[in-house]
Amino acid sequence: MSARVPPPFPADTSLELRPAEMERLVRLAMDRIVPHVDSLSAQRAADTEGAAALSRSLIEREPPETGAPAEELLDLLFDRAIPKSFNPASPGYLAYIPGGGLFPSAVAGLVAAAANRYTGLFAAAPLLVQLETNVLRWFARIAGYPDGAGGFLSSGGSLASFSAIVAARCDRLPENFLSGVLYVSDQAHHCLAKAALLAGFPARSVRVIPTDDAFRIRLDLLGAAVAEDRREGRTPFLVVGNAGTTNTGAVDDLDALATLAAREGLWFHVDAAYGGFFLLTERGRSRMAGIARADSIVLDPHKGLFLPYGSGCLLVLDAATLRRAHGAGGEYLPGMQSDPDLVDFCEISPELSRPYRGLSAWLPLKMHGFGPFRRNLEEKLDLASYAAAVLARREDVEIAAPPDLSLFAFRFVRRGDREDGLAARNRRILDAVNARGRVHLTATTTKGRTLLRICVLSFRTHRDRVDAALEDLAAAADEAAAG
Numbered sequence: 014m015s016a017r018v019p020p021p022f023p024a025d026t027s028l029e030l031r032p033a034e035m036e037r038l039v040r041l042a043m044d045r046i047v048p049h050v051d052s053l054s055a056q057r058a059a060d061t062e063g064a065a066a067l068s069r070s071l072i073e074r075e076p077p078e079t080g081a082p083a084e085e086l087l088d089l090l091f092d093r094a095i096p097k098s099f100n101p102a103s104p105g106y107l108a109y110i111p112g113g114g115l116f117p118s119a120v121a122g123l124v125a126a127a128a129n130r131y132t133g134l135f136a137a138a139p140l141l142v143q144l145e146t147n148v149l150r151w152f153a154r155i156a157g158y159p160d161g162a163g164g165f166l167s168s169g170g171s172l173a174s175f176s177a178i179v180a181a182r183c184d185r186l187p188e189n190f191l192s193g194v195l196y197v198s199d200q201a202h203h204c205l206a207k208a209a210l211l212a213g214f215p216a217r218s219v220r221v222i223p224t225d226d227a228f229r230i231r232l233d234l235l236g237a238a239v240a241e242d243r244r245e246g247r248t249p250f251l252v253v254g255n256a257g258t259t260n261t262g263a264v265d266d267l268d269a270l271a272t273l274a275a276r277e278g279l280w281f282h283v284d285a286a287y288g289g290f291f292l293l294t295e296r297g298r299s300r301m302a303g304i305a306r307a308d309s310i311v312l313d314p315h316k317g318l319f320l321p322y323g324s325g326c327l328l329v330l331d332a333a334t335l336r337r338a339h340g341a342g343g344e345y346l347p348g349m350q351s352d353p354d355l356v357d358f359c360e361i362s363p364e365l366s367r368p369y370r371g372l373s374a375w376l377p378l379k380m381h382g383f384g385p386f387r388r389n390l391e392e393k394l395d396l397a398s399y400a401a402a403v404l405a406r407r408e409d410v411e412i413a414a415p416p417d418l419s420l421f422a423f424r425f426v427r428r429g430d431r432e433d434g435l436a437a438r439n440r441r442i443l444d445a446v447n448a449r450g451r452v453h454l455t456a457t458t459t460k461g462r463t464l465l466r467i468c469v470l471s472f473r474t475h476r477d478r479v480d481a482a483l484e485d486l487a488a489a490a491d492e493a494a495a496g
């Protein structure tokens with residue numbers, strides 16, 4: 014009777030941190046995170062000088078076999094990598110669309126990853142899924158949608174737009190959908206053309222409709238294009254309205270678009286990635302009147318709700334349209350829910366496994382309530398109209414697009430300058446402002462004009478920083494005029 018000696022199965026337990034090791038790691042990280050966040054207002058609004066070359070010094074081709082101390086890795090992040098970038102979390106970042114970075118969301122990310130529950134399926138984490146579904150219920154309410162609406166959180170506006178186009182395609186076109194045509198304005202975000210391509214439409218299926226002097230879609234030209242496409246045997250099925258364009262912040266006449274879409278039997282989608290959360294304010298609701306008539310709406314909580322990147326949202330008026338576009342079963346999966354209050358995100362979105370995104374919205378919204386968000390957004394509207402009014406007082410400034418919300422576009426002009434001279438002059442002014450580092454602005458070139466933009470959207474941006482932007486712009490413009 015020889016008792017078999019069990020094989021040793023050597024266990025490497027170094028991936029299972031002991032409590033003291035966990036505490037130490039979090040403390041080390043906090044020792045870097047807290048001073049970093051606390052000093053955001055003193056940091057440059059962007060600093061990428063030499064960054065591309067420095068990034069080459071980080072190239073590493075061999076996977077490391079052994080570990081390095083966490084201190085060293087955090088130093089690499091905080092001393093070298095993080096500083097060399099745009100700083101969308103800075104109060105001076107008035108470029109593109111500013112980012113946020115609410116601290117409670119960062120903590121939510123830590124909690125979500127540490128618990129690592131599975132939220133793609135209702136059955137796998139019913140209570141956690143319900144908390145995320147609440148966030149979507151709140152967003153639907155803010156959009157003015159009735160019960161019966163649905164939606165999901167995505168990685169961003171681009172992916173949400175993709176699902177919107179697929180939902181519209183499934184709802185309005187036959188399986189063989191290549192005769193379908195969709196309409197966007199010449200100010201639409203490029204993610205819509207990309208989403209159409211991903212959804213299977215050749216480039217010729219996307220009709221680009223000109224805008225008026227206020228950068229709003231020309232309804233007469235839209236109507237004419239729809240009629241022409243029908244005459245030629247194509248199938249118009251979708252029109253996109255803008256609730257705050259990235260170029261100049263323009264909000265289309267959403268109510269009129271909704272009426273046209275209803276008359277023509279088109280799916281009406283609203284891209285409110287930038288502007289949507291201004292629906293929390295009275296002014297935003299009046300600017301975006303008609304948005305609740307949309308079949309689908311894209312919002313970006315990582316813009317107007319100040320969340321960290323990785324948070325977009327698609328809302329649809331009729332939740333069933335998402336299920337029809339994304340539903341697919343697997344033999345190995347548990348049963349899906351049929352009660353509309355219990356949502357399986359994998360049935361209504363492209364993802365199965367997914368991060369627990371909802372928590373980074375849920376935690377700050379529950380901790381603070383919507384009140385502070387509403388007041389912050391009111392302030393951003395005020396700051397943008399204030400900045401535009403101050404600039405408009407200068408004789409050498411042309412406000413090309415006054416703020417519909419918190420973004421506007423303008424340029425410095427000089428009599429006698431041709432278009433290319435004006436573009437060069439404005440680029441010089443932009444570079445001079447950005448070189449000072451207190452604020453970061455960007456330009457856009459649309460309809461043949463190079464325009465400077467100011468977008469106020471960070472919860473960290475207040476009057477002092479907008480004044481700094483105005484001072485630096487005035488100084489740079491006076492210098493350019495003298496030079």
Ligand SMILES: *Cc1c(COP(=O)(O)O)cnc(C)c1O
Pocket residue numbers: 110168169170171172202204257258259284285286287313325
């Ligand atoms: C930011 C933005 C998008 C794209 O969203 P991502 O989250 O960057 O993918 C789409 N439309 C508008 C108007 C935007 O401002």
